[in-house]
Every structure is written in structure tokens, then in C-alpha cells.
Amino acid sequence: MTAPDLQGEPFAPAGSPWVRVSPRLAILRRSLLAGIGGVVTLVAASLVAIASWWLVVAVLVVGAVLIAWGWVVVGRAVRSWGYAERADDLLVTRGILFRQLVVVPYGRMQFVDVTAGPLDRRFGLATVQLHTAAAATDAQIPGLVPAEAARLRDRLAARGEASSAGL
Amino acid sequence: MTEAPAQPATGFRRLHPLTPLLRGWKVFAAVVAIAAQQLYGDLEARWLLLGVAASIPVALVYGYLSWRFTHYRIDGEDLRLETGVLFRRSRRVRLDRLQAVDVVRPLIARALGLAELRLEVAGGTSSEAPLAYLSEPAAQALRAELLARAAGLSHDTPEAPEAVLVTVPMDRLITSQLLTVGVIISLVALLVVLALAAALRQPALLGFAVPMALSLGPGVVGPIVRHFDFTVAESPDGLRLRHGLLETRAQTVPPGRVQAVRIVEPLLWRSRGWCRVEVNIAGYGGDGQSQTSVLLPVAPREQAFAVLRRVLPDVDISTVEMHGVPRSARWVDPFAWRFQSAGADDRVFVARRGRLRRETDIVPHVRLQSARLTQGLLQRRLGLATIHLDTTPGPVHPTAAHRGADEARRLLDAEVERARLARSSAPPERWMSLPDAPMPPNVAG
Numbered sequence A: 001m002t003a004p005d006l007q008g009e010p011f012a013p014a015g016s017p018w019v020r021v022s023p024r025l026a027i028l029r030r031s032l033l034a035g036i037g038g039v040v041t042l043v044a045a046s047l048v049a050i051a052s053w054w055l056v057v058a059v060l061v062v063g064a065v066l067i068a069w070g071w072v073v074v075g076r077a078v079r080s081w082g083y084a085e086r087a088d089d090l091l092v093t094r095g096i097l098f099r100q101l102v103v104v105p106y107g108r109m110q111f112v113d114v115t116a117g118p119l120d121r122r123f124g125l126a127t128v129q130l131h132t133a134a135a136a137t138d139a140q141i142p143g144l145v146p147a148e149a150a151r152l153r154d155r156l157a158a159r160g161e162a163s164s165a166g167l
Numbered sequence B: 001m002t003e004a005p006a007q008p009a010t011g012f013r014r015l016h017p018l019t020p021l022l023r024g025w026k027v028f029a030a031v032v033a034i035a036a037q038q039l040y041g042d043l044e045a046r047w048l049l050l051g052v053a054a055s056i057p058v059a060l061v062y063g064y065l066s067w068r069f070t071h072y073r074i075d076g077e078d079l080r081l082e083t084g085v086l087f088r089r090s091r092r093v094r095l096d097r098l099q100a101v102d103v104v105r106p107l108i109a110r111a112l113g114l115a116e117l118r119l120e121v122a123g124g125t126s127s128e129a130p131l132a133y134l135s136e137p138a139a140q141a142l143r144a145e146l147l148a149r150a151a152g153l154s155h156d157t158p159e160a161p162e163a164v165l166v167t168v169p170m171d172r173l174i175t176s177q178l179l180t181v182g183v184i185i186s187l188v189a190l191l192v193v194l195a196l197a198a199a200l201r202q203p204a205l206l207g208f209a210v211p212m213a214l215s216l217g218p219g220v221v222g223p224i225v226r227h228f229d230f231t232v233a234e235s236p237d238g239l240r241l242r243h244g245l246l247e248t249r250a251q252t253v254p255p256g257r258v259q260a261v262r263i264v265e266p267l268l269w270r271s272r273g274w275c276r277v278e279v280n281i282a283g284y285g286g287d288g289q290s291q292t293s294v295l296l297p298v299a300p301r302e303q304a305f306a307v308l309r310r311v312l313p314d315v316d317i318s319t320v321e322m323h324g325v326p327r328s329a330r331w332v333d334p335f336a337w338r339f340q341s342a343g344a345d346d347r348v349f350v351a352r353r354g355r356l357r358r359e360t361d362i363v364p365h366v367r368l369q370s371a372r373l374t375q376g377l378l379q380r381r382l383g384l385a386t387i388h389l390d391t392t393p394g395p396v397h398p399t400a401a402h403r404g405a406d407e408a409r410r411l412l413d414a415e416v417e418r419a420r421l422a423r424s425s426a427p428p429e430r431w432m433s434l435p436d437a438p439m440p441p442n443v444a445g
Helices: A024-048 A053-080 A118-122 A146-162 B019-038 B045-068 B107-111 B136-151 B170-178 B181-200 B203-226 B267-272 B301-311 B327-331 B377-382 B405-424
Strands: A082-085 A089-094 A099-105 A109-115 A126-132 A139-144 B071-075 B078-083 B089-094 B098-105 B114-121 B129-135 B163-167 B231-235 B238-243 B248-253 B258-265 B274-281 B294-300 B341-344 B348-353 B358-364 B370-375 B384-390 B399-404
Touching: A024 A053, A024 A118, A024 A139, A053 A089, A089 A139, A099 B405, A109 A146, A126 A146, A139 A146, B019 B045, B019 B107, B019 B129, B071 B136, B078 B129, B089 B114, B098 B136, B107 B114, B114 B136, B129 B136, B163 B301, B170 B181, B170 B203, B170 B294, B181 B203, B181 B267, B238 B294, B238 B301, B258 B301, B267 B274, B274 B301, B294 B301, B327 B377, B341 B405, B348 B399, B370 B405, B377 B384, B384 B405, B399 B405
Parallel strands: none
Antiparallel strands: A082 A089, A089 A099, A099 B370, A109 A126, A126 A139, B071 B078, B078 B089, B098 B114, B098 B248, B114 B129, B163 B231, B231 B238, B238 B248, B258 B274, B258 B358, B274 B294, B341 B348, B348 B358, B370 B384, B384 B399
């Protein structure tokens, strides 16, 4: 196999570009962040309210800054997810600080899961997870539109069957 | 006592009739243990005895019923196993998926001439089809029949002959278990405590010595008891491992079932040229890894490599071209970065690491399940990345840490490509059938 030119980008897929996950995943995670972060901040602020008013302001400011920072991080984290279907294997990448690239040959797939929790369903999202005989295989793709998740599942299953090799 | 030849009309066979006694004994022991604990409470001894006495018939009846309801049968390609008194369970195990067959003989079963046969297939957390207990000749005969069928041979093929490859002498096993840094530190500490007690004439200090001496037990005595009289033999069925002092275990690992190998050379063994060989085998994933995943507890390197050649034929790791890691890796692994290396030939991927305790991981390309590339923040700054090759669960987690990032990606891509080529030319699961023989349509999957 000829080595593709990967200068400086060892996590890029060779050839095809990454298919990114739905930006709605960022909306979902940001709403969670804003909701939980907001409640925690308000509770903390009301707890320190008996001490002094400027402490309340300080808590509110710190909470707002943390939420804003998380807002940006969530956006980048969601944009970092990506997958690519190649001829013989599936590539999944993720992470900003701790980056990971997983290559799963179709022939090694034991089963494929599509899961969607109540919040995921409300936002019209689903997660596809591939399982091989190795427990360490960490190939899940969150934030897929249900139609795309179902298409990916069927396609992976079909390809797995075609090039199956068990263990 | 052999029940193998005389089959009932249905073809179903039963376990050995002494099984309920052996199983009931366990229940009885549990009851006695609980009763003994309660004795420290305020319960009257009279009631306790009554309870213990009452549990005996209950245990016997339960044991008898579960024996009555357990049948097994070899049904073409499958082993069928019917169990359960209240909740009936019927299980089929595909023999071409057999990963290993163990014959286990706990101490009491040995005294009665009985043995447990365990079939291991991939998936599941414990042995998928334990047949406890059979008479020893029946267990041997059944093992031979299962392996013959799994190999794709006729079921009345006589048991394959075997040739002993390696035996581990007792003195080497004991020496190897004492020659670990942990044990030596403990022994020195023990001697210091004893010397202090003598010098200060403080017998109370001896109170410390007893738990210290006891703490040595599991780490040293355990492996010696487990690996006592370790024998590795080769037969067309695969490798046969036999070991154990109290509970003896005879493992059979058919050809091509070893998923990954690790050679460990602890610091204090190196001057003697000894190493330990551990393997990943799909069926052994969950239960008792330390018992079942050791291919050789301690052996000179040449012997270990001789066994390795049987496990991974046509593999010679000494000719694999190894590459070190870039100098920048010293910031993340200052002590042992010079000892990190990895390389691949057309059959295996090899990764080495460790300055004091050397480890060598070997993965045949054909056994790769998935491959990963990871990069932490610091690694990213230094332009490094780590390769993980995933195989079935076991003690071996092959990794090549802190490679140059671009080189790591090239290695990863090359490995995935090699694995693809290796899979497409892999030998069949029924190892005795020829690759071009007609195969059932769904052998793989």
C-alpha cells in the first residue's frame, strides 16, 4: 500500500473526507450544559446570598464564564467526531485534547447497535456502535440522524457479512 | 465406569452418577461455613446442628435432581447440553467454533476418579459448556471426540498422539517465583523485623512478622501450586498444557486459536535467561485468566521460542526489523524510551518495551480485531502517537507507545492492510480440512 501524504495530519482519513456528525449533537449537549450549569450556579449563588451580595455576583460571573467556556469546548468536541467508510474498513475519529482514530475492518464486526435515549430522540439523534470480538474496540459514533444511523447499520452489517472472518 | 460407548436410544448421555455427591458436598460445606460464623452469635448450638443436619438431604435431593435433568449429546456439528431443574435450558455449542477444551480435576474429584470437561468458545463470561463431572476415561474420550469433530475429522478418529515439548522442573518454578522484586523486598523487610525483635528483645514485634510472612503466600505459593509439574506437549489437536498440584488442569488449545502472545522477562530472571509466555485465547476471556492464559510459567528463552514456533508457525521474531521511537519520546517516557520499539513482517506485528521488566507483544496480522491510534496533549506537542492493536480479551494488550505521529499512522495503515491480506488467505477453522475442500456456506461470521 502506498503511504498517503499525511504530513502533519496523522489523524486524517486517507482519500475520502470525514463525514461529520450532526450539529444538533452540539445543541443537545449545550442545552444540557446550560441547564445543569445554570441550576448549579443559581443554587450556589442562593447559598452564598446570606453572606454578602458581591459573593453572589462573583459566583454568577464564575458560573457564566465556565458555561461559556464549556459552550466553546462542546462545539469543538462535537466537530471533532467523524467517520469514513472505506472499501474494507470503517474509520472513526474523535477528541480534541486526547485524540483517537479507530480502524475497524468490516470482516471483524460481530454486531452493530443503534441506540437513542429519550433526549437523543427529542433532538432526532441516534448512536451507532460497532462491536468486535475485542472488548477494547471503541468504535461508537454519536449524533447521527436516525435515517443515517439506520443506513449505516444496514450497510455495515451487509459489508460485515460479505467479508466475514469470525475470529 | 465408562459410559461413552453405551449410549441410550436418544443418544443423550448423562454425567457421572457420583456428580450429586460432589456438588452436594459444596453446598454442605457452604452451610457449615455459615453455621460456624453464626456460632459466634447467640444462636444455640442445638439448632445449628439441626440446621446443618437438615441441609444434607436438601443438598442431596437438589444434587440428584440437577443430575437427573442434565444430559448432553453430540449432534453432528454441535454439542447439545440440556440442564436445569426448574428453568430448563437447552444449549447448542458449535464445535467448529471451539477455542479450547480443558479437563479440570479438583482434588476431591481426583480422589474419586472424576473430571470436569470445559468447552471454551468465544464470547460469554465463563465456560460455556461445563460438563461436571465425568469419569476420567469418559472425559478423555469425549475430549478426543470433540477435538476430532472440531477438526473436521470422523468422530471415531483415535486420540491424537502427543510429543512432550517442554516440562518445567520444580526447582526452576520455585526459584522463579522467589526471584521477583516484590518477594525480595518482603523477605528483606521480614528479616529486618525479625532482627529488630531479637535485638530489642521485643517479642511483640513478631506480631508484625506473621502477617508479613502470610502476605507472601498468595503471590508465591499460588503460582507454584497452579503451575506445578507444568508440561507442554504437541499433538495434531494443538498444544496440550498439563499442570496443577491440588487441582490439575489439562488444556488443549487447537491450532490457530492463539490470538496474541506476550513474552515477559522480569528483571531478576534476565541473568538466567528466563521468560514467561502469556497468551490471549478467545474462550478464556473472563474466567480465571491467571490460570488459563499462561502458556509457559517460566522457561529459558530457547524453549519459549521453540513453543512459540508451534503456536505461530512460520514466525521468527528475531528477523523482524524493529524501529525505536524518536528522541522526543524522552519527555513522556524518560526512563525506558530507548527500549521502546516496534516492527512488523508479513505475518506478525511485534512491540517491545521496558528497561527493567522487558515485554514483547506479538500479534499475528490475521488475528487483528481493530486498530487504534491515540494521542494525548503532550504527545501532540511532541509529535508522537500510540498504536493499540485490539485482540480478544486476555492478558496481552499489544501497544506501541510514543511513535512519531506520521510514522505511527503509516504503521497503522500498513497493519490494517496486512491484516486484510492475511484474513483473505486464512486457513479454515476446521484445521484438518483442506482450504480448498468444500465448506458449509456459513462457516465464518
